[in-house]
Amino acid sequence: MSRRFGLLATLALVASTLLAHPTLSQASTTPHASPAAEAFGPHYSKTYSVQQFIRMKDGVDLGATITFPSRTGSAPAPGRFPVVLDLTPYGRDGECGCDSAAYLASYGFVFAVVDVRGTGGSGGNLNANYFSPRQARDGYEVVQYLGTRRWSNGKVGMSGGSYLGIMQYLV
Numbered sequence: 001m002s003r004r005f006g007l008l009a010t011l012a013l014v015a016s017t018l019l020a021h022p023t024l025s026q027a028s029t030t031p032h033a034s035p036a037a038e039a040f041g042p043h044y045s046k047t048y049s050v051q052q053f054i055r056m057k058d059g060v061d062l063g064a065t066i067t068f069p070s071r072t073g074s075a076p077a078p079g080r081f082p083v084v085l086d087l088t089p090y091g092r093d094g095e096c097g098c099d100s101a102a103y104l105a106s107y108g109f110v111f112a113v114v115d116v117r118g119t120g121g122s123g124g125n126l127n128a129n130y131f132s133p134r135q136a137r138d139g140y141e142v143v144q145y146l147g148t149r150r151w152s153n154g155k156v157g158m159s160g161g162s163y164l165g166i167m168q169y170l171v
Contacts, residue, residue, distance in 0.1 A: 063121025
């Protein structure tokens with residue numbers, strides 16, 4: 001079991017590292033704030049967040065905070081962006097140990113933090129759902145939802161360690 005967990009932790013670290021650095025081909029899509037930003041992709045100095053529910057096929061609503069790159073802070077930047085997803089039982093209010101929404105959005109990622117079933121602002125029951133097939137289905141449905149929004153380029157990755165890393169494995 002520890003060998004499997006070690007592999008899981010390594011895969012999660014590699015995935016989160018790769019997602020933190022957008023491709024250089026995106027560098028010419030928007031003006032840059034610094035030479036460092038030019039090397040790693042577009043730079044947005046502001047963010048725009050919305051809180052919403054994402055309905056699962058069984059009717060349960062999962063609470064989500066979605067943060068977008070923004071030029072003004074009052075609306076999402078135009079365009080289609082890759083999405084980074086954190087599925088957490090710890091609450092999406094900043095206590096979840098999630099990545100920094102402002103950091104990811106500044107490099108052209110949409111960042112979605114979603115409370116797993118029965119936690120935070122989500123409906124349903126967490127009892128008997130810890131790392132269950134239902135949580136895996138929820139994660140799959142959330143990825144599908146995020147990948148098909150008009151602001152998404154269809155690429156959805158996940159990040160986070162511990163519980164969040166196990167959710168990546170399940171999904």
